Amino acid sequence: MDDAETTDPATEAFVAHRNLLFTVAYEMLGSAADAEDVLQEVWLRWSGVDLDTVRDRRAFLVRVTTRQALTRLRTLRRRKESYVGPWLPEPLLTTPDVAEDVELADSVSMAMLLVLETLGPTERAVFVLREVFGLEYGEIAEAVEKTPAAVRQIAHRARAHVAARRPRGTVSxxxxxxxxxxxxxxxxxxxxxxxxxxxxxxxxxxxxxxxxxxxxxxxxxxxxxxxxxxxxxxxxxxxxxxxxxxxxxxxxxxxxxxxxxxxxxxxxxxxxxxxxxxxxxxxxxxxxxxxxxxxx
CATH class of the missing domain: 3.10.450.50 (Nuclear Transport Factor 2; Chain: A,)
Incomplete structure (x- = not known):
């Protein structure tokens, strides 16, 4: 899809949120190539949706991206079991403004992505959506197909797990x-x-x-x-x-x-x-x- 062709509402909405959707998928997968594949799947589903039935386009796109990333994440975990030597996330050359957003920079750092690798798929999705992107528990529940109460419990466990393993303190x-x-x-x-x-x-x-x-x-x-x-x-x-x-x-x-x-x-x-x-x-x-x- 050519990003310049933003004449119809579906394309405009997708392009408007594309960087967000890529970041969600990348933080869940640690692979830019797989994140791009997820976005292709999201676009295929999005392009067939009746927009009149979508109340919040951003929330809908994040939900579909999360579900597609979860499916791919489970496949990746099997692939990593046969990976030769240590597996590291795919590095990204990022824009200068990312470093100034300390919370965003921390969330996509190689160190944090390796910590996220120690979470289960659903725990990782809940942590990323809640702690990084600030989604409400109800939104996350729809994305991971759990109840809000279950999501709260998962978020609490994931937060404690990450806190025990993440780099100590914030580095400017x-x-x-x-x-x-x-x-x-x-x-x-x-x-x-x-x-x-x-x-x-x-x-x-x-x-x-x-x-x-x-x-x-x-x-x-x-x-x-x-x-x-x-x-x-x-x-x-x-x-x-x-x-x-x-x-x-x-x-x-x-x-x-x-x-x-x-x-x-x-x-x-x-x-x-x-x-x-x-x-x-x-x-x-x-x-x-x-x-x-x-x-x-």
Missing amino acids: PAESREALRAFQRAVETGDLRELLDLIAPDVVLLTDGGGVVRAALRPVVGTEAVLPVLLRIATARLEPVRVNGHPALAVHRDGLLDAVVALRLDDGLITGLYAVRNPEKLGRLERETAVSRERA
Whole structure:
């Protein structure tokens, strides 16, 4: 569908809310490619709806998107069971304004998406719709086909689960940028002392090669194991980029994008490093992707 062709009401409504719908699907799936597939399914259903019967077009579209994403999420969970090595979300090159919306940036960060992976499908949908997009329990109940009372209970459990695993404290955009600059400088110069000052002793490095390119098949834990890996990328060209609302590094070798490295910060230290090398997941680094919380 050509976004420029917005002459009929159905297309206009879909285009108006498209960024929101993509963000809902992406936060539920952690995959831009799958989120786009969900939006195609949503459009096919939406284009056949009698608009006179739809009281709230935004709510209707969010409901259909949620249901389609839930169906795909259950399929993805089976696919991930056979994934080679650690699975990481598909990184997005995001627009500058995303970083300024701290709540949105937090919700699409690599660290948060990995926390959401530990929730069941319905719990994930309820958490995303309630905590990120601020939907009422009644709206969420329609989307996940549960009662409002059940949704409240699910939301409470999901909130507690996420709170125990999410990064500690809010990191400002300025703090994120400074941490990345210091990290890049230390890696490029091979300054072990500075790296040790920046990285938590129990830091965890996850590398996602998807069985396509070389990557560690298990998490790399602790500074002693992680530092040699970081020093090996010092020979590459490192470029600061905005990924999922946060500063990250694009690693280039021989003029080609080799990996994207995102950071998790806790109490001023880097506790997580997420390196996506799977070429199938790097396509969204060629252009910016718009994400939106677009409240009702």
